[in-house]
Amino acid sequence: MKPAPFKYIAVTSLEHALALKAEHGDDARFLAGGQSLIPAMNFRLARPAILIDINGIGALAGVTFNGTTRIGALTRYRALQRDPAFSRLVPLIGEALPHIAHPQIRNRGTIGGNLSHADPASELPAIALALRARFRVQAAKHERWMEASDFFTGALTTDLRSDEMLTEIDLPSQRSRTGSCFMEIARRRGDFAIVGVAAQVTLGDRNECTDVRLVFCGVGETPVDASPAAAILIGHAPTGENLRDVAASVRKMVEPAGNVHATADYQCHIAGILAERALQAANRRVRDGR
Amino acid sequence: MDDDRHDITLTVNGTPYTRRVESRLLLSDFLRHDLALAGTHVGCEHGVCGACTILLNGEPVRSCLMLAVQANNQKISTIEGLASKDGSYHPLQQAMHDHHGVQCGYCTPGILMTMSAFLHDNPSPNEDEVREALSGNLCRCTGYQNIVDAVMSAATQMRG
Numbered sequence: 001m002k003p004a005p006f007k008y009i010a011v012t013s014l015e016h017a018l019a020l021k022a023e024h025g026d027d028a029r030f031l032a033g034g035q036s037l038i039p040a041m042n043f044r045l046a047r048p049a050i051l052i053d054i055n056g057i058g059a060l061a062g063v064t065f066n067g068t069t070r071i072g073a074l075t076r077y078r079a080l081q082r083d084p085a086f087s088r089l090v091p092l093i094g095e096a097l098p099h100i101a102h103p104q105i106r107n108r109g110t111i112g113g114n115l116s117h118a119d120p121a122s123e124l125p126a127i128a129l130a131l132r133a134r135f136r137v138q139a140a141k142h143e144r145w146m147e148a149s150d151f152f153t154g155a156l157t158t159d160l161r162s163d164e165m166l167t168e169i170d171l172p173s174q175r176s177r178t179g180s181c182f183m184e185i186a187r188r189r190g191d192f193a194i195v196g197v198a199a200q201v202t203l204g205d206r207n208e209c210t211d212v213r214l215v216f217c218g219v220g221e222t223p224v225d226a227s228p229a230a231a232i233l234i235g236h237a238p239t240g241e242n243l244r245d246v247a248a249s250v251r252k253m254v255e256p257a258g259n260v261h262a263t264a265d266y267q268c269h270i271a272g273i274l275a276e277r278a279l280q281a282a283n284r285r286v287r288d289g290r
Numbered sequence: 291m292d293d294d295r296h297d298i299t300l301t302v303n304g305t306p307y308t309r310r311v312e313s314r315l316l317l318s319d320f321l322r323h324d325l326a327l328a329g330t331h332v333g334c335e336h337g338v339c340g341a342c343t344i345l346l347n348g349e350p351v352r353s354c355l356m357l358a359v360q361a362n363n364q365k366i367s368t369i370e371g372l373a374s375k376d377g378s379y380h381p382l383q384q385a386m387h388d389h390h391g392v393q394c395g396y397c398t399p400g401i402l403m404t405m406s407a408f409l410h411d412n413p414s415p416n417e418d419e420v421r422e423a424l425s426g427n428l429c430r431c432t433g434y435q436n437i438v439d440a441v442m443s444a445a446t447q448m449r450g
Contacts, residue, residue: 001335007294008313008359038355039336042316051313053360078349102426104404105337107349108356189425 003041006048012056014138018165022140024050025162031055032074032113035105060112060167065089069171073112081106090171092131092180092198096123099182102190112166115151118158118222121192125152126217127182128169129225130198136168145170152222175211178202179285181278184217185270187261193218194262195270199230199278201238203286209233214246214275219256219267226271229253230279238283246279247272298362302327303371311358318342320358321368329369329399333428340427343400344368350404369399372406382406385444386437393431401427405441413449417442 011017021028028050031037040046054060060074069089077097080086087094100106100123114124128148135151137144140163151159160166184196195218202211214230215223229249236242251272258264294313299306302325309324321327333339335354342353345367372380382402392398401424408423420441429437
């Protein structure tokens with residue numbers, strides 16, 4: 001239960017961090033909050049030869065609102081929880097934060113670290129897809145922007161190359177008359193979700209659905225975008241029978257593997273129920289003007 | 291690989307320390323073995339149980355999920371610093387005693403560090419908030435009720 005030996009390098013600039021990563025590639029890992037990497041190292045599931053501690057790069061932390069919302073990768077969960085303006089502007093993340101682990105973990109864990117770790121049961125990857133987030137990925141000699149939906153390629157696996165770091169998350173501004181809801185079922189508060197769902201609904205003048213996003217965590221190798229299953233709502237009120245139809249097609253669409261806490265059948269069942277409840281709540285929040 | 295060692299300077303419970311540490315040394319082990327502050331307990335060593343919770347610049351964190359070298363230039367508080375210098379208990383410690391919130395005691399230091407920071411942020415919590423704040427600390431003896439009672443009572447006491 002102790003990490004294997006490694007060389008530790010604390011950096012204070014992104015340039016230095018990226019230069020080291022370019023030099024050492026997969027032998028090196030970035031250390032941000034360490035709430036997933038250090039346990040993996042304690043178990044020796046991860047044995048990086050070099051650890052590049054990026055906690056000293058102040059420029060990577062913080063949120064800016066300028067048309068869109070930009071979250072620096074090193075921003076900690078706790079910083080977002082303490083920022084009431086953030087939860088007003090991005091209520092979907094605000095609602096999910098209390099579900100993410102425990103206070104002690106949220107004091108250290110970072111948004112970029114969570115997304116780069118790409119745990120399929122984690123809340124934020126699903127939310128990033130639901131919000132149509134774009135990710136800024138930087139390396140020593142290049143940078144690129146990518147859609148959240150292209151970032152997650154498998155369980156604990158992303159499209160990041162060995163010389164790259166996720167540095168920024170860009171959330172497009174919400175259209176008017178948009179409501180959202182995050183829900184999850186877990187064995188205990190703070191545990192990984194058996195199933196979680198991020199839902200977002202936009203309504204037109206007649207309260208008909210004009211846009212819908214529905215993304216699950218915990219039911220596949222990556223976040224599962226079930227928005228196509230909810231697309232039958234477009235042009236209709238997202239209520240009653242329509243929502244039960246969505247739930248039915250969600251159950252056909254998701255293919256969870258089942259685990260020690262829940263069978264695949266149960267996960268399917270819960271996915272349908274959460275879809276119905278979360279879309280209903282999102283709809284109600286628009287109509288109530290919240 | 292040769293040992294990778296670094297000089298660190300940090301403050302623990304107000305006392306400055308300078309030590310040379312191997313980079314792979316966990317903060318929890320540094321506190322226990324290098325500084326002989328064994329009140330910080332080590333349970334699961336992967337961030338689940340909360341026994342090793344300490345305060346990093348006033349905020350509760352898992353000391354098993356930090357490297358000692360990362361504590362360079364930081365302020366740490368541990369259970370050894372909770373009681374007054376004259377030995378009188380912190381109101382939380384007294385309340386845990388009064389409400390029988392301690393049985394085997396293994397989880398207690400982590401709970402006290404977590405809850406002292408929580409009451410600092412939220413001096414008038416309700417019971418649900420206390421349970422939420424306590425959710426990252428496992429106790430296998432008490433069933434939590436006595437701990438919740440103790441924290442509620444300490445909050446009243448501390449508000450004066």
